[in-house]
Amino acid sequence: MADLNLIEAVNLALRSEMARDANVVVLGEDIGRNGGVFRATVGLLDAFGPGRVIDTPLAENLIAGMTVGLSTQGLRPVAEIQFSGFLYPCIDQIANHASRLRNRTRGRLSCPLVIRAPNGGGIHAPEHHSESMETFFAHIPGLRVVSPSTPARAYGLLLAAIRDPDPVVFLEPTRCYRLFRQAVEDTGEALPLDSAFVDREGSHVSLVSWGAMMHDTRQAADRLALEGVSCEVIDVACLKPLDMDTILASVGKTGRCVIVQEAPRAYGPASEIAANLAEQGLMSLFAPVLRVCGYDTVMPLARLEHAYLPDAACIVDAVHRVLDVAPVA
Amino acid sequence: MADLNLIEAVNLALRSEMARDANVVVLGEDIGRNGGVFRATVGLLDAFGPGRVIDTPLAENLIAGMTVGLSTQGLRPVAEIQFSGFLYPCIDQIANHASRLRNRTRGRLSCPLVIRAPNGGGIHAPEHHSESMETFFAHIPGLRVVSPSTPARAYGLLLAAIRDPDPVVFLEPTRCYRLFRQAVEDTGEALPLDSAFVDREGSHVSLVSWGAMMHDTRQAADRLALEGVSCEVIDVACLKPLDMDTILASVGKTGRCVIVQEAPRAYGPASEIAANLAEQGLMSLFAPVLRVCGYDTVMPLARLEHAYLPDAACIVDAVHRVLDVAPVA
């Protein structure tokens, strides 16, 4: 059992599943000889050859369409899009085809595919490398959208995504690629694709997040614990389908909820969670549902990036507000 | 003053603004000689010539990128995308460039452009012609997103969109193109781009919608009035920026809110409105905020389209539920 960071866990999952299932192929820009700009596919070309590890021409729309085609032929393609801002050209194929082909043919053809991409900022990358893309995909019917927050979850959820019979958009938190390590065992065991993880039980407030912001959320929960505030921490992990049951159960218990996302606030994923609370959990709410989010502005270049990203302090502050500022006795 | 349907009002606004401002140009597929598949641009080619009325090759990504380019040169391009499902290839240029060029150059270059498209279903059109696209654009910082619900608002809001110094995605309710007529005067007066319209004042419940569903929402309010339920009806009209003040004020008064949208429920625009209520208006809510939405499924082809679309009955039903079923005395 090795201590892996998140990108190594992604690599392990790919390697492990490619060894187990000869139908798994990976494709994308610079993923072969170069091993991927983040090194997610390092070693795969040598291990599995150029037929199954496909360096494509530089065309994201091509990659998406090709992935749809591959997936209809008994293969299980896993495409990499190099940076999140280059996912936009994939939306046409994902929304108009990947998510629909099963329905369009009433089950005759289907698209067991994965499109992986880094998601979010925090590594001082150039423009268009730091966008948060969840909403664009989570609104599309027929898809699954997953965003792991730890190496172990990246491993288990990616296995699940590859094995899933339907298309999955897999958004990896760029900021966590090398942020910390965790013991990850190559058990070949997948995690479920439609349940949130309760990371920490608590009684005063529910903190709900996913992806990179889970890191700050856990930090906030730690700090709040020192103040005597008991946070229930939920890692949504799968944004679509969304496991509201777990969140509702938690808020039913705590009566307070803060949702944390890096994406711009307006029409972001946190809104969907808050809306469900306002619809199904209103009567158990003691306090407004606060969303701690990125601003509704263009992701700034590196020098102001830190000023854009929410952090633990913002989360602590929001928790104080839902607790009416006064620390819980 | 003529009685116009919505598509005629769009045509009038285009013609009127092209006459007023020589920098306005229109472009798109089949918009010249053919006058547009919905006839939005009828007569413009004859009136303004092929330089300003541009039949493009069949390429939506080209249209979007070209529109960005045109808009940087002192022109005010208004692009038409033929059907809503063909907006996907435009997202790359809209999200990565149109919405950012001003910010990227700290104000040196800007994109005063409009991208118009029909939005939503209900006319038994073929596949990909009936999608509801609001969320994909409303989540993008730096944009404006507008969706008129009546001929007069289509006229006034389109004028405003063309004159606005920033990029606007203008989503026209397909189902309303020929649904009803209204007196529309060619005054050249624009409507504001960031305030919701209170269409009808009421005291028991706030009904919030936009675009085609406003029609059903008004019908529902009529029916509910017969039951003695007084609905405040709000036409959001501009989804981004979103005028929450008007909605909060209304819900502050009524304590109840039903939001109506045609788009799939998950991560749809209604969620943003509900989330804001849960955050800023929670203490005035007497009842859960209900969202009446399309299902989280692929927009069906014509034969099941009616089963997908929410209607007045769904809205009435939701209102009954927020009123605790019992009609208000």
Added chain:
Amino acid sequence: MNQGSTAVNRQVASFEVRLTRYIDPDGRGLAPLPERARDAETLRHMYRVMVETRAIDRKAVSLQRTGQLGTYASCLGQEAVGTAIGLAMREQDVLIPAYRDYAAQFLRGVPPQATFLYWAGDERSMQFPDDVPARHDFPFCVPIATQLTQAVGVAYAIKLQRRHAAVLVSCGDGATSRGDFYEAMNAAGVWGLPLVFVAVNNQWAISVPRAQQTAAQTLAQKAIAAGLPGEQVDGNDVIALRQVLGEALDAARDGHGPRLVEALTYRLHDHTTADDARRYRSEEEVKAAWQRCPILRLRAYLTAQNLWTASDEEQLDAAAAAKAESVAQAYLATTPEPPQAMFDSLYAELPASLRTQREQAGARPAKEP
């Protein structure tokens, strides 16, 4: 980088585009018929398929005109293309059509009533029977050109899996303006995929004439951008088409890589039943195009060769009409699916969170369809 030459300006590459045609618009043979379309029964079969396709197509239009079908895209004038595609393909090949290749689908086992059902707005239309060649074919593709990159994936899979098969993907002249068209050809070239691109140049993309789509002299030359062979064929000469497509598919299957075939034809009908082509093109143009109709042309040839008689024609007309009528009846007898069907093929297994929505859909009072 080229080096070592001493010329200031020298040629580094040259290309050509060729056009194939075997019978002229008046049905006169220009040369001995080619291998793949020379046998009398093959010729008669092609003729019958075209005539039957036209009868079914006309039936669809008339159902639409009488409010019994939704918007319909006619293949009038383009019957040779679908027919040649259907005949040139083998069972194991994969067809990835645009939306006017009806004859090809029929020949690959799609029941014609499925076409009607499609334009009526019923997803079951693209389910296809599971014992026909079309069972692994793609459904119609409405977003123009988006099928082309998918074809690359399918062809890549065929090559990786060492299947002795080819993909045929078709698109219109309008579709060649989308980047997808070029991206797909380019990728197919890089990997030498078993993939035949057919650009059905019917001269119009709704109201936009071919000359406004591109300044290129031919669509075939667009293959040069991807390093592929590109050729033109008279798309109203089913014999030439059958030959050229057969060669292309055989080459693809045998590992000789992709190519582009531009089929020159003409859309005799409005774009769809929702269109009125008189707004943008002259009646003279359409009249002139009728002179090049693929059906008239083959009939003239067959008649001149004594391979077809007036009584053959009479019989065929009656059979085609009967067939079209029975297709219409089969279609009209199909009742819509229940509302819950919108959920039943959305995922392999419906996520638990959507079960309530499925129930709600089923519980709503039926409305006007």
Added chain:
Amino acid sequence: MNQGSTAVNRQVASFEVRLTRYIDPDGRGLAPLPERARDAETLRHMYRVMVETRAIDRKAVSLQRTGQLGTYASCLGQEAVGTAIGLAMREQDVLIPAYRDYAAQFLRGVPPQATFLYWAGDERSMQFPDDVPARHDFPFCVPIATQLTQAVGVAYAIKLQRRHAAVLVSCGDGATSRGDFYEAMNAAGVWGLPLVFVAVNNQWAISVPRAQQTAAQTLAQKAIAAGLPGEQVDGNDVIALRQVLGEALDAARDGHGPRLVEALTYRLHDHTTADDARRYRSEEEVKAAWQRCPILRLRAYLTAQNLWTASDEEQLDAAAAAKAESVAQAYLATTPEPPQAMFDSLYAELPASLRTQREQAGARPAKEP
């Protein structure tokens, strides 16, 4: 549709691609120099610009290596391209660059410290002074190929407004794989726009070699797909580049339409400072490419022509180093904007609903930048 021919298979179109070069890799002239780059002072000026650009480029790399700059994309080996672009363009023309055309930007008045500021992550870098030709140029474009369709819009506007100007848009070899490249050329062809496409073929797109981007023999031939002229030029021969680009821009300005110029060069540096090119290409290849370096080549030519001396070189080296150092100092002296700046150029006027967010951003305690 072609008709009336009696040949079964006949040529309908033919094309060629030519390559221009005036001095060979060893600096030997192959012919009398062309009109636009024959004057001695012009030649020396081009040389100085290339050397100065290289000094600034090297300074950027060293700042990055010492943690004083973010990821940086070097133009090492490609200096001739930017230089020729900058010199061939007139003030009224519009430059729509990719991200390695530094020399062109410098020549059009962008202060080199803006380049550093850009890679440091400061949006003010693309604001440009308002009294220089670049004031109406586009900023760098990071999403590969997306600038190309924008160039079509700009060129369309120029034509509509009857401005005597042209657009020059540049992109890399990798960019030619995206549909945008083709869509833009195709549209430019349809309208005969004043638009010059420059495909800077530096043989690599990160780790993907040119031969894996496309099966086309040349990138220049991709223009054929759009019906445009396409030509190759030795991109390390600044004289040839200056001539070919000058001709193309003049033609465009004068209403003779668009064309594609493929500039053959080589990326001598890693893709960016975040890349390690040793993973995917051999040192021999890079070594060989150094032999074709545009700076060495022009120096050899100038020296042989007695237009350049050792003391000229010494002086230039010192001046270039001093310039690079002063650029670095100017950059390092620029303090970051306040957080509120993220809102101040988002819209012409900040919507009321965002004012609170702007205040919040300003009120947050400063964090590590």
